[in-house]
Structure formats: structure tokens, C-alpha cells
Amino acid sequence: MDVIKSLNWRYAVKKFNPDQKLSAAKLEVLTEAFNLTATSYGLQPLRLVVVSDKNMQQQLVGASMNQTQVRDASHVLVICVEKEVRAPYVESYFDRVREVRDTPETILKPFRETLKKQFDTQKAEKTRQWAVNQAYLALGNLLTVCALEEIDACPMEGFVPEKYDELLKLDEMGITSTLVLPVGYRAADDMFADFEKVRRSTEDTIIKL
Template sequence: MKDSIKNLEWRYAVKKFDSEKTLSNEKIERLKKAFNLTATSYGLQPIRMVVLQNKEMQGKLVASSYGQQQVFQASHVLIICIERVVDKDFILEYFNRVKNIRKTSESIINPFEDALVSSFSKKDFKEVKDWATNQAYLALGNLLTVCAFEEIDSCPMEGFVPSAYDELLELEEFGLSSVLVLPVGYRAQDDMFAEMKKVRRPLKDSIIDII
């Protein structure tokens, strides 16, 4: 049985990937499913993930990643995106899924549905964008944990130019904006950071127990 804490201790933000190693389709499918199973506010899932495995495109993205070579070296690059529009139609689509999958009656669903539609109609673009971006961070945390458990190396990145990614990957056609990047693969044997001890606050300084 795997030890979740040992696996979390094993993971680190990879600075150099082994570009000769590729993740199996099975591993990638697990990451896709983990992303899709991530908890999101109201269950609305205002996020989507691009799975990139194309060395030519990965190479083009390095310049828009402040020169971080992990984007090119990695087996795959996961780009977490948010929906540009979360409107009435988007919300109703979610509730239709609830009805179809759970067979929940409209008498139970409709009040919640109406409340959400009303609430989001009063939010401006920035409010919705900030809310959706928070959901993207939930997905990133989930992916990092699953990567550790599956012994997949990763390097979470905020340091990139979203507008450049959006243009190169033609994300506007999908109604998406990129917000986070996660190269995944296997660490290089000569990545000096792999053997470095983790630097964390003592547990007593990061946890407050209330009994």
C-alpha cells in the first residue's frame, strides 16, 4: 500500500525533466479523470484542461513561459483554463446534467437553479473570472496530489503569459482563457533539486489544534 505522506515528501517542483521519457496513456487518463473529479464551487466546473503532447508547440511556448525549459522537456503539458463566459445557459446545462444523471425532480432542482442564475447575473466579468480562477487552483492542487501518488513528476507554473498561450493554442475558439500550467513527466537524473530537503515551517507553526 502506498504511503500518501511519503509520496508527498517525494514530490517537488521539477526543474529539469528527462525529455526521453514519456508518460503512458494510462497515466494521462488518470490525470484527466482526476481533473474532472475535482470539487468545484456549486459543482459548475467553469474549468477545462488542455493536454499538450507536441514538442514543436511545447518549444514555441517556452518564450511565453519566461524561458522555463520544463515546458519543452516535459512529456506532456497540462494547461488549466477557465470558461470566458459563465451565463444562464452554462448554468442550465449543469442542472440538466443533474436531472439526467441523478433523476432529481424539478421541484427540488428549480429553486437552486433559479438562485444561481440570479446570483451570476449580478456578477461582473472580473468577479466571475476571479471565481473561476479559484476553481482552477483547486484542480491544480488535486492534480499535484494525484501526480505524487502516481509518482508522476510535475512543476506547477503561474509564470507564463496567458495571452500568448491563448493565441498559440487558439483557446479563444473554445471560449477559454489559460490560467495555470503544469508540465508533467519524469525528473532528469541530473536535476540537482531532486535530492534537496523540503523547506517547510515546523508542523507546530502551521497547524492550530482546537479541542
């Protein structure tokens, strides 16, 4: 399918087929796409928790406003942000740049020192909001990839992050849940699959200067 056709095909699934699972190859496409998502400064203040344990998925329903998509999906992708992004985190990123690109220290040092100072001095809430913004970039990327791969998905903000963090033991990993994306395949009787998309016209949303 071409991109526009794929985007018209996708919708926020309300009912998954619990018996149809993503293949390992399809799941790998999603995890690689997540890892390749563009992020501010390239710092990737994100991690992706992939839940496929059915008992855990059932437990997550109560923390998801009783939305059964998290129970019936093939997998539940939980986009998380790092709790702390400070100088050591920035330093580790630049270590990776040196390793991969063999970039000279004379080039790296000014940018590295600027970012270390920025993240060490700005308020924690500002850093957290910055990280959350990156999570939305990842979500958008995953939704497009899902459409192209004919994987159904349902992006969710309606959940209790504190409960997710507790159930998935995210505190132990230094991360916190930010967005939830159940993925799998739509049920044959999900009536929402046949609904026409409701969008403003491009004349109203696109401004050409």
C-alpha cells in the same frame, strides 16, 4: 507509497527527462482526476488542454519565461477557465444533474434559479476570480495525484496567458489559460530532486482548538 511519503517525494521539477513519456494509462488517471476535482456549486468552470506536440511545446517556452520544463516534459497540462459563466451555462449544469440523478424539477428549480440570477448579475471580474479559484483547486488535486502516481510535475504561474491563448487558439473555445503544469519524469541530473523540503513546523502551521 503512503500519502505522506508520496508528498515528500514530490518537488517542483526543474529539469525533465525529455525521452521518458507518460503512458496512456497514466495520462488518463490525470485527466480523470482533473474532471473529478471538487468545484464550487459543482459547476466546473474549467477545461484542461493537454499539449503533447513537441513543436508546440517548444513554442510555449518563449511564453513561459523561457522555462524549458514546458519543452522537455512529456505533456503540458494547461488549466483553463471558461470566459463566460452565465445563465445558459448554469442551465446546462442542471440539465446534466437531471440526466444523471433523475432529480425532480421541484428540488432543482430554487437552486438553479438562484445561481442563474447570481451569475447573470454579478460583475464579470468577480465571476472570473471565482473561476480562477476553482483552477487552483484542480491544480492542488493534480499535484497530489501526480505524487501518488509517481509522476513528476512543475506547477507554473510564470507564463504569459495571452500568448498561450493565442498559440493554443483558446479564444475559439471560449476559454483562457490560468495555470500550467508540465508533467513527466525528472532528469537524473536534476539536482533539486535531492534537496530537503523546507517547510515551517506543524507547530507553527496547525492550530488546534
